[in-house]
Amino acid sequence: MTLEILTSDALPVNHGFFTRRGGASSGVFSGLNCGQGSTDQAEIVAINRARVADAMGVAPDHLLGVHQIHSTTVISIDGPMAEKTRADALVTATPGLALSVLTADCQPVLFADAEAGVIGAAHAGWRGALDGVLDATLEAMESLGATRENTTAIIGPTISQRAYEVGPEFLESFLDIDPEFARYFINGEGDRYLFDLPGFGLNRLRAAGAGHAEWTRHCTFSDPERFYSYRRTTHAKEADYGRLIAAITL
Incomplete structure (x- = not known):
């Protein structure tokens, strides 16, 4: 099956939010599982990642x-890495490198200041978004010559508000930072709330000064044929789950 790659017309560099279609994995991982930390066969994950690299026009390494x-840790890179650093975002001004993040409900966010020749990729779950990983990515891009007003940031497939049920303690962790964050919650059943993760991500990007920010409006939880979802896997009591990949290159 051919790879399915979602893109945004607003992002003027080579990029893609890959769905699970077109991969070699089977079972609960069926499709394009790119998660090296999953219990999928390492050889199969390597095949999937090689297909992504080929689609991005770069060597697997x-x-x-x-x-x-x-x-909120961001690393700036200028070449292949011997081993993976513990962080949640990458930036570069070096052509020929494809920056990638893995997600399965969290937000994959791809950044580009095409004029300056600087790109970034961030993994932003609720904790990272609340703590400031998106702002930190824009700051790291600035250190390479980008400007925030010229930077486009696109949020890819992520869990939508209708599927993201949380408890009162979760709400309080946001209100403790800023009572205005209540706007990203609506009432659910009983004492539950529904949280708008991509809406919050867009708020953080715009507040940080990104020139343009949008969400592709794909919900990972609601479309099992196209997307992996940690929360859906948890509800189904499955042993593990695949990871989607998003990538960008100059």
């Missing part, structure tokens, strides 16, 4: 990522 830890 130039498809770069980090060991994601829900942090």
Whole structure:
């Protein structure tokens, strides 16, 4: 099956939010599982990642990522890495490198200041977005010559508000930072709330000064044929789940 790659007309460099279609994995990982931290066969994950690298026009060792830890740590790179650094975002001004992040409900965010020749990729779950990983990515891009007003940031497939049920403690962690964040929550059943993760991500990007920010409006939880979802896997009591990849290159 051919790879399915979602793109945004607003992002003027080579990029893609890859769905699970077109991969070699089977079982609960069926499709394009690119998660080296999953229990999928390492050889199969390597095949999937090689297909992504080929689609991005780079060698497999130039498809770069980090060991994601829900942090605000951003690394600046100028070549292939011997091992993955613990971080949640990458930036570069070096052509020929494909920056990538893995997600399965969290936000994959791709950045580009095409005029300056600087790109970035960030993994932004609720914790990273709340703590400032998106702002930190824009700041790291600035250190390479980008300007925030010329930077476009696109949020790819992520869990939507209708599928993201949380408890009162979760809400309080946001209100403790800023009571205005209540706007990203609506009432669910009982004491539950529904959280708008991509809406919050867009708010953080715009507040940080990104020139243009948008969400592709794809919900990972609601479309099992196209997307992996940690939350959907948890509800189904499956043993593990695949990871989607998003990548960008100059």
